[in-house]
Amino acid sequence: MAIDFGKRMGMGGLRLPVKDPMNPMSIDMEQLKKNVDYFMEHGFNYFDTAYIYHGELSEGAYGEAVVDRYPRDSFLLSTKMPVKQMNSADQMEPIFEEQLRRCHVDYFDFYLVHCVSRDTYERCKKWGVFEFLKKKREEGKFREFGVSLHDSPEFLEEILTEHPEIDFVMEQINYLDWTNPSIRSKEVYEMAMKYNKPVVVMESCKGGTLANLPDEAVKLMKEYNPHASVAFWAYRFVGSLPGVRVCLCGMPTEEFLKDDVATFEDFKPLNDEEYRILEKVVEIVNAKTPIPCTQCRYCEPKCPKKIAIPDYFALYNDLKRLPVDEVMTQAMYYGSLIEQGHGPASACVNCKSCEKQCPQHLEITEYLKWVVKDIEQYDPMAQIEKMKAAAKEG
Ligand code: SF4
Ligand code: SF4
Known part of the structure; x- marks a missing residue:
């Protein structure tokens, strides 16, 4: 049965609302529930999380705010195996079962190997992670299998060639990293397209960087469209790409949530002039952001x-x-x-x-x-x- 991806925007579980901005474990459950309700009421249905997000509390937060409050067939839930953080193959089964328990579900819609790097990929081979997950998919424990990565197009090609069973790819795309020579997100995207793998996009706002631009860049955007927020441009860049299945957005505040919902509710692809404005914005931002950290906190x-x-x-x-x-x-x-x-x-x-x-x-x-x-x-x-x-x- 074809999967209905709603309006092509997903709620990202890495940046949930918190009571204390310095403490990722202080998830504000009341605010999260309000956000989930608003999101669902506006026709969105995709929730992405991972074992490690919010000090391992993100999955449970969705269990309480989404799964316990909505029929299972009204939303899509995606999570990831923390291979990078694991020490042995014996942990696969208990961690997978723990994730189901945390999320209060008996199946996921999407399941990914989290953050596949050379090192993680070697572990996957040694431990039989892909074989383990293929079996789980056959057992109906999830519907589609993906990999998330922050790596080169050559590495992605190697993975997709060796594992044609992969259904989709999650990668970092935003207008700042599109042609960035150390991130190469355009080339990674094109590699996924070459192998006909739909893309789920993360970091479309680059950890909030593209919602908080230098004045000079904001001025350019506002002169063209005074009513649009700066984040609106970032999401439209990603949403304009064919093959992008869902764009994940962090919605730590009501303001972000409403802005994101408004952008995707009545989505319009970027036009040529808007692309030109973004090129100028990239020049300005690159000149003013010395450390391109996305605040993912993995380190x-x-x-x-x-x-x-x-x-x-x-x-x-x-x-x-x-x-x-x-x-x-x-x-x-x-x-x-x-x-x-x-x-x-x-x-x-x-x-x-x-x-x-x-x-x-x-x-x-x-x-x-x-x-x-x-x-x-x-x-x-x-x-x-x-x-x-x-x-x-x-
Ligand atoms: S420095 Fe740390 S928080 Fe910043 S991008 Fe790298 S791992 Fe993420
Ligand atoms: S910040 Fe320095 S001490 Fe800490 S993990 Fe990195 S290299 Fe090691």
Whole structure:
């Protein structure tokens, strides 16, 4: 039976509403239920999650907010096997069963191997992960089988050639990464098309980066369409691509949710002029975003020094977008993270465990040195003296 994908937008389970923005485990269940209701009322039906999201609480949150409150045939549920985080083949069966229990279902609609990298793929071969999942699909434990990856088109081709049983691919697509030489999302998308695999898109807003653009870029967009939000452009870029089955959107707030729903409810592909505007926006954003971190937080649990890597990078990127004297505010936020028990950027021992986890292949250790130089070593007293001197002159 053909699957009805609703209006081609899915609710992403990596960025659910939280009570404390610094604590991903503080999921705001009441807000999530309201979001789910609004989403369903507007004809959307796709929910994506994974074992590891929100400190392993995301699947259970959907169990409570979606599965317990809606008939099973009224929504589509997708989750992923955390092969990267597993230690042996023995864990496959118990983890799969645990996921069914957490989600309160007896089958998933879609099941993926999460974040397939060279290392993960080797484990999949050694442990027989694909064979295990083929069997689960035959048993009716899920309907379609996919892989999510942040890797090269050549690697995707290798996987699709060796495993034609894969039904679909989940990949990172957004207008900023489309021709980015280290991410190559256009080429990865084209490879999926070559093998006739539908694509589910993640990171279409690049972890919120494309909803929070420099003023110069926002001005360009608003001059063309004063009523559209900046995120609207990001989702329309992805939705305009043929072969994209569903675009996953993080909806941590009601504002995001309503904007996303409005974009996909009455979807219009981008026109030539809009594509040209986006090209200019990419130039502006690239010039102003020094660390292309998507805030996925995969690196953080691996750090023996508890360094709040994504938070420090977000502070750094904001610092470069804000006026120079805002460094004091950034330094205060930085200080409060250290007070909460995180290691400072300078505590990095260069073990590179974090870099092995990073789907964006960032040189985290190098970027941490920038954080040390521009935020950690910032001296508030010197800044105050500078401000006093400027006031006197004024
Ligand atoms: S390289 Fe540094 S930041 Fe990365 S895990 Fe090791 S100590 Fe933590
Ligand atoms: S540094 Fe990499 S792994 Fe860590 S949050 Fe950023 S993108 Fe994700």
